[in-house]
Amino acid sequence: MTSFSADERQLLDESLQNFLSEKYGFERWQQRSGPSGDQYGSNEWRQFADLGWLGVAIPEEFGGTGGGLTELAIVMAAAGRHMVLEGLLGTVVLGAGAIELAGTQAQKGDLLPKIAAGELRLAFCHSEQDAGYARDYVTTIARPVDGGYALEGRKAFTLGAQAADLLVVSARVGAADGPVGLFLVPRETDGVSLNIAPALDARLGAEVRLSARVPGSTLLGRADVDRTASIDHLIDRAAIAVCAEACGAMAEATQNTIEYLKVREQFGQPLAKFQVLQHRLVDMSLACEEARAIVHAALEALDVGAASAQRTVWQAKVQTAQSARFVGTQSLQLHGGIGMTDELKAGHLYKRLCVCEAMFGDADWYLKKLSQTLPEHIRARTQDDRMKPPEVA
Amino acid sequence: MFIRSVGSDNRLNAFREEVRQFCREKIPAEIRRKQEKSQHLDKAEYDAWLKLLGEKGWLTGKWPKEYGGLGWEPEQFLVFEEELGKAGAPPLINFGINLAGPVIFTFGNDEQKKKYLADIAKNNTWWCQGYSEPGAGSDLASLKSRAVRDGDHYVVNGQKTWTSWAHWADMIFVLVRTDATVKKQAGISFLLIDMNTPGITVRPIIGITRHHHLNEVFFDNVRVPVENRIGEENQGWTYAKFLLANERLHSLSFAKFEAYLAKIRKALDVVKDGGRPLSEDPTYRRKLAELDVRMATAKALMADQLAAARTTGSPPMMGAAALKLRGTELQQSILQMGLEVLGRNGPVYQDLALEQNWDGEFVGPDVSAGLIYEHLYRRAATIYSGSNEVQRNIIAKGALGL
Structure with a gap:
């Protein structure tokens, strides 16, 4: 549940839009987004904390303001609209979420206030090269050794890992068939090496190789508890947060395209006067509305813990991926040649949308999952029913 | 984004149960049987059921209380x-409850x-609804009836x-031109006409479904009392647009879509x-998962x-038009899947099976005639209530400022 009123959400949204449009302009974004740029600006991060964004979903007893996923989504939508480079997802959605779900009371008391205060940045290093989008595929192993664990394994490319203070690493405890535990591994640990690379949308991340010894205190919660279900839930939350980010980015892309077509003239009139282009813009706007509506439904389902929440999240990811692809590609198409240049926002938004579409599972992957678990009202009849001969009237 | 809550309202659960029970007890057995076979109902059968709803006040539950309604919120409807x-x-x-009625209580006088x-x-x-003319479809305001x-x-x-159901109708609301010298929208009036007035002729149009529910209606020197005019002379376009907005809102019925899916599911098991x-x-x-999304x-x-x-206080235009567009596209996609599934069966279309007293034998699944009928009929969904292309024009102009 969330304790925010509509008015408080409105204020949060205004603080995001004001700060990001004034202090986080596109020109500065272009300077910072290069591979040697200051992508995880410590100055920006501090201000995010001061504005209350980092602790928005952290319980009040741990220094936050006790919001829910809906408030995080308001933050993520603004981050998408303004193409925020810093790792909000890894820290406030996945990192803080993992600590809340799996951490001991002492770990929560120690770490969550630091996240809210902007003193701790995290990255969620769970997926592995051969996992694809599967959420329960973990081969990294944590073998108990004197006073701690020896971590061995390799984690797939994770956004923001290069700048995180702590990596949240999933590993099988004890043996290849052991329970999955979550470890908070300082990035600077000996035996942790990063292969840093830019993502499609220029944000930096890293593949992480682990051959390291870590103290027992790095494990979140107890050693004998399997965290597979928690990870599944965390990824649902992350997936919907990415959907919210995409909603922000596609709304911005659509708005920019509308404005460009109103001023760009060809054949002696603004392109916005051509009906074929007007209808395309309408369809782009509808795609944005559709994604926003179903993402909102999924957010509320998760915030109230509805039984249908996971299914709604998966449906929302499918719809958002489809909307993102349509809006992104059509935004480029309608901009024409100028949209293909690095200096315009259109191309960067397109690339951001491509990343959002892929993260935590694309439309095909979720459609496959959904088709394997069709609900009663559209599922085929049971085997028993099928044994009966076809009805003849 | 994501600021106002969109949660559903649990206070309607008791009402939901009441409607359920009413339907269980009151839908006549013969009607239920025909509905299950997708068979066409005759006017008396419709009337028998609609009068029961009328007695409960439910037929016009959405109307304001002062006009005999129950003042339902949209959710309750x-x-x-x-x-x-x-x-x-x-x-x-x-046509009466959602179209004529609201125009009359919003713009009509006390006698009306x-x-x-x-x-x-x-x-x-x-x-019934006298809007479209042979020369005035999407460009409705160019209508020539005078x-x-x-x-x-x-x-x-x-x-x-x-004109749907003109052959059963007692009354028709029509848009007529009362001033041909001004801009086309400025010379239209809104009249209520008794279908029994001399000079009215109704001719059936047989649809691609091979069924009759559409008609042409001819007016030949039909005398209509001036007191049957809604509002002001030449202001009819205002009332006409109000009615069209209501019509669009009613183009989406999830229960109907789920009923199609249930029939398709049945076909998937036997084909x-x-x-x-x-x-x-x-x-x-x-495909089912995609439709589910x-x-x-x-x-x-x-x-x-x-x-x-x-x-x-009012739905955003973007949302209403979005629902009309996407709702009708979804409806057609569902029914397209129905046709694809049944394609392995011939595809046979036993339209006579939808008439009462048919005693033939089905070729293939018994849901097929009803599904194909709906497939054919609902090709009109993206045309009626303002074609989807016209909806896009409305959004482009009204919501996007193009």
């Missing part, structure tokens, strides 16, 4: 419609309210078309490919629009 759909009740007939509203609420009168003042009457001449039922085929399971999205859009209406 949706629950009502959903439960009727699930129970296999006959469809509500829109007294004369017409109670009969609509009790289903004592059937209404009304010339003669003392305290108008003399109406012209032709209307695509086979290589000896295996299609319901086991991953291709068709994926689109249904969930449309439902979320609806909830979003209702939430916006709660705050601002």
